[in-house]
């Protein structure tokens with residue numbers, strides 16, 4: 001019997017006394033042939049939950065989202081404590097957290113706009129600008145980097161025909177670099193919306209991109225769109241004045 005009372009049965013290390021298979025530990029989505037749609041929505045990515053459909057003008061909050069918002073409030077002793085999950089929900093609905101969204105959340109939670117902006121701008125997982133239907137986050141941290149993450153990142157930029165942090169002309173993709181996604185044992189790890197793609201190689205990138213394009217939601221860019229002004233969105237906003245105005 002081990003002197004260690006508990007051993008993490010995580011697959012990336014000792015399986016301890018549990019005699020578990022990789023499938024039992026990680027789920028069948030993660031092993032064998034990785035499904036094109038990625039694995040589970042991973043713990044690190046479940047908040048904020050990112051949907052393909054993003055409606056920056058959607059109300060906060062209505063219908064089922066109102067129910068979820070009210071349920072969130074019941075879980076915390078104060079409204080202030082519900083700020084992060086409220087922002088998560090707002091990003092799920094709208095796709096990004098604009099200054100107007102921050103103000104609305106502040107109003108709902110009876111907080112100052114400045115407080116909400118301070119919190120929302122602290123976390124990189126809140127998109128401060130609109131992103132494509134597929135937000136591709138390529139981990140380029142140490143484990144992934146040693147296994148070719150930079151090339152994977154370049155491949156995503158090439159096959160989505162976009163530049164780092166910007167959104168493709170068809171608004172399907174935004175590709176960014178991410179810090180460690182906690183999938184270090186399975187480099188290169190890529191998070192696309194809320195799903196993880198592990199052990200991604202350069203050769204697999206075209207297939208993944210083609211699959212995501214095939215899963216399109218029928219989105220057609222408006223004919224009268226001014227591409228010069230509406231297609232390039234930085235994920236992080238430029239520095240703003242004290243009021244965060246853009």
Ligand code: FES
Pocket residue numbers: 139140141142143144145179180181182183184185187189
């Ligand atoms: S270094 Fe890439 S997931 Fe940790």
